[in-house]
Amino acid sequence: MKDTPTHPMPVLHARGISKFFPGTIALDDVDLRLMPGEVHALLGENGAGKSTLIKCLTGAYRRDAGTLMLDGQDVAPGSTADSQLLGIGTVYQEVNLLPNLTVAENLYLGRQPMRRGFIARRRMNAQARDVLAGYGLDIDPAEPLTAYSVAIQQVVAIARAVEMSGKVLILDEPTASLDRDEVQLLFGVIRQVKARGLAVVFITHFLDQVFEISDRATVLRNGRVVGECLLRDVTQRDVVTMMLGRQLEAQVKTRDTGRPGKTLLDIKGLGKRGMIAPFSLTIREGEVVGLAGLLGSGRTETANLIFGAVPADHGQVLLRGREIGLRNPRDAVAHRFALCPEDRKIDGIVGDLSVRDNIILALQARQGWMRPIPRAKIEEIAQSYVRALDIRLASLDMPIRLLSGGNQQKALLARWLATNPDFLILDEPTRGIDVGAHAEIIALIEQLRADGMALLVASSELEELVAYSTRVIVLRDREQVSELTGDQITPDNIINAIATEDAA
Amino acid sequence: MIRSTHLPLLITLATFVLAYALCASAYPAMLSWRVIANLLTDNAFLGIAAVGMTFVILSGGIDLSIGSVIAFTGVFLAVILRDTSIHPLVAFALVLTLTTGFGAAMGATIHYLEMPPFIVTLAGMFLARGAAYVLSTESVPITHEFYDTLQGLYWKVDGARFRLIGGLMVLTFLVGIITAHRTRFGQNVYALGGGEQAAKLMGVPVARTTIGIYAVSGGLAGLSGIVFSLYTSAGYSLATVGVELDAIAAVVIGGTLLTGGYGFVAGTFFGILIMGLIQTYIVFDGTLSSWWTKIVIGGLLFAFILLQKGLTWAAQKRAAQARRRTATGSAALS
Known part of the structure; x- marks a missing residue:
């Protein structure tokens, strides 16, 4: 998977970056090369070290080892403000602009155009309009920032970072709260930034987006670089395999599926805008439905929606054929639902x-x-x-x-x-527990199923899902993409389903 | 074009016009230059202090010390002019340096020790009041010809006297408005009020701005103290108790959000005028107890708090709509 093409000098070259926290090695000898005019995706599951690496690059953390070269010069940013001045701009998932200021004021805060010692507002607004027009936005910069959607606010944040820094642009999950059209708006802006010769770092959990916008990727796992690759040379499947680090051996398991009982829950077109696309799902008594997908694919969101922890904005839920309203968890509990959340x-x-x-x-x-x-x-x-x-x-x-x-x-x-409960939702029931307890919980899930309970289990452990699920729903980019039953349920098939490239 | 952020300011303005119309319809005599001149003169010290308070509140802070600083300034001037031969102008410079430095020290404490402004300026309030008592517990009259000269300056319109101190207040407001909107310092004040973390990430010099804000508030409290001494010709350590609360009320009635980030210095000007108007009405009426001023101001404050809450809700709704709008707008773009 390693490839080392002869290329122009990287804008930013991090070598041997290590970062230790008490008891853990967050980053271990990590290399990252950012080329001018390239979008570089930084990939990895949660805890792989992506955000620690970014914080080391922007000076939010001090690295414990390694060198950082910007345009061939050794640099050591001591704070995010430092790195901004050096040329490394960062845009975060939550927009880091000021909601009470206008678009132009946000764009020019700290470097307003001045005339005779006073801020030249008219010129500032005109300049802001020109700059934003360059990104394809035709908006009134004298309006407050909050008059515009999160996507436009993101573009303003990017414009600010590019105007101020101008060498490296780091985008930390910029699309996490955007819908499809807004993502396209943002991608248009990223392409322009790229055309201007900046090196862009793109962090996201959405693989389709990675392949759509990025040229190169570095994959991290457990604080180490698994590989760097040109995305045109690899498939989604390769990348998922690198991220999860699993051997794709067919592992056929004979299972006692039992006789599924009566239909308990019939979910029709349940969804929430910006959170999860409408999905339908039938769950019978004595059945374990597994939810598979990468982090951010919508597993937790699905669980929360069914439990009413987040109210759905369309769709209906039928319990034993009768429609029920799930406005909050109390309703769900009253209907004998239960949810063990992800972060206990x-x-x-x-x-x-x-x-x-x-x-x-x-x-x-x-x-x-x-x-x-x-x-x-x-x-x-x-x-x-x-x-x-x-x-x-x-x-x-x-x-x-x-x-x-x-x-x-x-x-x-x-x-x-x-x-x-009649219906138990488990979100990552085995996260962060030791191997022994792990096996016990899996055995317990089997036991509950055999006793006739209906279960919905979201997990990122593929083997685990394979072990107890009677059916597996695969999610990607907050959409259900496939359903596996019976002997189809293998880690291999799940990875394939997660990575399938279709024309989305 | 009317922008939504200007709405509270417009409402304050409308309230003032409406209140004045009501007063004038009850007592046509209130529709005179004399009343307007007195409004400016009588509220000059409060207005000047409220300009400083506006900056503090815009940044998301609070300054409880200004009433005490005004009293201290008055006593300080009175004692110095009684016991020494220092010229009042020198004394003014001295006391302004002192109060500005006092404000800056509070700002530094707030920033570097990461203390809530409430507590730090509460300590400042006790300190300044205590210092005033130390100088004198009695009311000290100020008799100085320069004071007489200053008090004798006025601009006569139709028998109404626009005095120096009222003009000073208007000037302070003008400088305040320009500072808030046309200088980097002013923008940084708004930025701090919008969110300190984001402001810091955007490169706002938080330390310098915070210290500057409280220095401005302290300095303007000093100026307000000078004006108050010109107004009363005395310095008394028990004077202007609770003036900081009147200033806060004026700022809020002026449409500034107490949580910071939103508001206008000009709004505070009308806040002051509204409060002054209520007082004037009660004087004209003659039968009402002066405590009615407090009751009306209390009611107004409540109304404005509810109004701000309502506007916040409306803004959130609009943001949600804007989101939907751009969804279709960006589709057209792509």
Whole structure:
């Protein structure tokens, strides 16, 4: 996959960049070459080190080793302002402009055109209009920034970065909150910036976008460079394989799919604009539906939408043939849904409460606070799940934050199992837990399915999905792209589905 | 073209015109140059202090010290002119340096120690008031011929006397308006109010701007103190208690958002005039207790807070619509 074409000198050449955090190596001997007039995609799953690398380049972090050459000169930016002056401009996912100023004021803040010691507003607005027209935007720069959409704000941010810096433009997930048309608007601007000879770094989780706009890619995994490649020489499949680092061996698994029961949930055209394209999905009792896809493909969004954590703006949900409204998680809980969220530290556990209180939380919430569950009953429920799930703890009274990751995850599962749900959504149930607990959770999912529960499991662990899913839905760029059933479910097929290049 | 950000300013202006029309219809005598001249004279010290407060609030801060600084300035001038032979102009320069430095020190504390402006300027409020007490607990009269000269300066229109201090206030507002909109410092003040983190990333010199803002507020409080001493011909350490709150009220009624970033110095001018108008009406009425001023101002403040909230909501709705608009607009572009 490595290729080293003879090319003009890179605008920015990072060599041997390393960054250590207590206990981990975030970046290990990373090289990055940015060529003038090229869009360079920086790829990798979460935690691969993309954002750490960017922060080292822009001076937000101090690198622990390595050299940074800009136009052949050694540089050491000490802050983002430093790097801006050196010529490295960055545009982030959340627009870093000021909502209370006008477009022109944002564009020229700190370097306004002056006349006799005062800001020449009329000239500033005229110049702003010209600059933006150069990017294909015909807008009134004297209007406040917030009068325009996020996409246009992004273009303004890019224009500012290019005008100020002018050598390297780093785009950190600029398309994350844009819809398709807006992405095209942005890409038009990126092409112009590229034509002006800047080196552009493009970070995104959307592979289609990478192949559409980028010339070259560097793939990171676990803080190391897996490879640099010219994108015209490789396929999406190659890139996904590099990112996930899996051997694509056919791994056929005979599974006991059982007899799927009655249809529990029938989702028709559920979607939310800018978040996930409308999808339809039928889930039967005694079935595990797996959600596969790269990070940002819409797995979590799908889970949240079905649980009502994010209200859908179109589509309907039928529960046992009857339409139900899911405006918020309380509605979902009332219909005996349960959701174990992806980030248990933020969305799940209440760290300082005892294990017992954490387990009983959802059940008590559903009952309402006016009808407290008797102490003895609580004890009984908590004890029974601790035993059933083999949660290892010193006492039910200990704060849950003191448990290990795997045990926290099991306690969270216990919380929702205690509500005796008909439909359980698990988002990344095995993230960040050790191998032993991992196997136990997979076994538990199998067990719950065999007992007739309907489950929807989102995971980035392909083998894991293959192990327990009766069906796998593959998502890409917030759209369902395929559904695999039975013997089709192999890691190989899932990767193929994720990487399939179709005319989108 | 009317821009949405100008809406609060226009509403303030409309409120002033409406209030004046109401007053004039009740008491036609209020429609005179004399009343206008008195409005300017009587509110001169508050107006000057409120200009500084506008900058502070635009940047997302607050300055609670200005009432105390005004009192300190008055006592300082009175004591110096009583006990020494220093010329008042020198004394003015001295006290302005002192108060500007005091403001700058508070700004530096806020920035470098990362303390909330509320607490730092609360400390400043006690310090300045305490310093005034130390100088004198009694009211000290100011008798100096230069003061008489200054107080005797006026511009006569139809029997109304536009005095020096009212003119000074108008001048301060004009300089304030130009500073806010036509200088980099002014733009940086707005930038800070819009979001300190983003402002920093965009290269705004946060330290210099923060210190500058509180120095301006302190300096203008000093100027306001000088004006107050000209107005009352005395320095008293118990004077102008709570003036910082009146200034905040004027700024908010003037359409500036308390959370910073949005507003106009010119709005504050009309905020001051509205508050002055209410007072004048009560004087004309003669039967109402002067406490009604407070009640009306309280009601006005509430109304303006609700108005700001409503405008924020409307702006968010518009942003959502703009999003939809560009979706179709960009399709046409591509």
